[in-house]
Amino acid sequence: xxxxxxxxxxxxxxxxxxxxxxxxxxxxxxxxxxxxxxxxxxxxxxxxxxxxxxxxxxxxxxxxxxxxxxxxxxxxxxxxxxxxxxxxxxxxxxxxxxxxxxxxxxxxxxxxxxxxxxxxxxxxxxxxxxxxxxxxxxxxxxxxxxxxxxxxxxxxxxxxxxxxxxxxxxxxxxxxxxxxxxxxxxxxxxxxxxxxxxxxxxxxxxxxxxxxxxxxxxxxxxxxxxxxxxxxxxxxxxxxxxxxxxxxxxxxxxxxxxxxxxxxxxxxxxxxxxxxxxxxxxxxxxxxxxxxxxxxx
Numbered sequence: 001x002x003x004x005x006x007x008x009x010x011x012x013x014x015x016x017x018x019x020x021x022x023x024x025x026x027x028x029x030x031x032x033x034x035x036x037x038x039x040x041x042x043x044x045x046x047x048x049x050x051x052x053x054x055x056x057x058x059x060x061x062x063x064x065x066x067x068x069x070x071x072x073x074x075x076x077x078x079x080x081x082x083x084x085x086x087x088x089x090x091x092x093x094x095x096x097x098x099x100x101x102x103x104x105x106x107x108x109x110x111x112x113x114x115x116x117x118x119x120x121x122x123x124x125x126x127x128x129x130x131x132x133x134x135x136x137x138x139x140x141x142x143x144x145x146x147x148x149x150x151x152x153x154x155x156x157x158x159x160x161x162x163x164x165x166x167x168x169x170x171x172x173x174x175x176x177x178x179x180x181x182x183x184x185x186x187x188x189x190x191x192x193x194x195x196x197x198x199x200x201x202x203x204x205x206x207x208x209x210x211x212x213x214x215x216x217x218x219x220x221x222x223x224x225x226x227x228x229x230x231x232x233x234x235x236x237x238x239x240x241x242x243x244x245x246x247x248x249x250x251x252x253x254x255x256x257x258x259x260x261x262x263x264x265x266x267x268x269x270x271x272x273x274x275x276x277x278x279x280x281x282x283x284x285x286x287x288x289x290x291x292x293x294x295x296x297x
Contacts, residue, residue, distance in 0.1 A: 003164045005045045005211050013040025019200040021207040024254045028056045033207040044190050044213040056209055062099055064126050073102045079238040081106040087182050087292050090152025096141045097159030101127045115148050117141045142168040145176050155184040161210040174226035177295045186290040190215055193285035194247045203250035216289055228293035235286030243288040244280050245273040
């Protein structure tokens with residue numbers, strides 16, 4: 001299915017060419033992809049989506065873990081589930097784009113009634129068989145959400161940047177939440193210090209899989225019009241720190257083909273992330289941000 005991305009609804013700002021970028025991270029083709037940036041709202045979007053975007057999500061994009069590996073992954077970083085538990089009173093949770101479901105597993109173990117919407121059929125099969133959560137297989141969450149029932153919490157962990165139309169998904173999520181419910185979003189930060197330093201080589205641009213990069217203030221303004229108020233924001237939690245490391249590691253690894261050199265670059269990127277962390281921890285300049293919005297009672 002082909003589609004085009006959309007500028008921010010109701011924004012009258014002029015969009016200008018930002019980058020022409022190949023698939024640096026996975027090198028699925030030699031094609032270059034054009035990104036635009038709005039001078040008013042700051043939105044960055046891919047202006048020409050590949051006719052077969054699914055070709056850039058081959059089977060190696062998701063690796064299904066064993067049951068033991070899934071449990072280990074769920075134990076390793078509990079940042080997301082702790083944040084959700086802190087801000088959520090109810091127990092009905094919807095995750096959009098769970099992949100193989102490390103967070104869905106955490107949420108179920110924490111006592112949540114978990115629903116999921118996922119576009120990858122292999123992941124859907126795994127979620128139902130291995131984790132035992134209700135799953136809808138769809139690449140259109142703004143439509144699929146209509147048949148999932150109401151929720152106390154909705155989570156999109158590094159998903160909104162992949163969606164063909166994040167605006168419709170935000171509309172649908174806000175409508176689905178019960179009064180007092182909370183929307184959780186984590187996504188790459190286009191105001192990151194890394195992006196300023198790396199430009200088109202920034203691994204979190206991830207052309208062409210990342211269709212949109214949304215500034216925090218833009219996202220906050222959008223959901224405020226839907227009756228949601230920001231109650232939490234960070235670019236320095238453990239997840240953001242992990243994405244900071246990823247940025248430096250992939251920057252060094254992407255030009256290399258030799259396995260040994262890539263291993264050395266991986267270690268070097270980790271060291272570099274420690275050295276430069278003071279710049280990334282200052283202000284809201286981390287590579288990833290996490291925000292939570294509560295729906296008005």
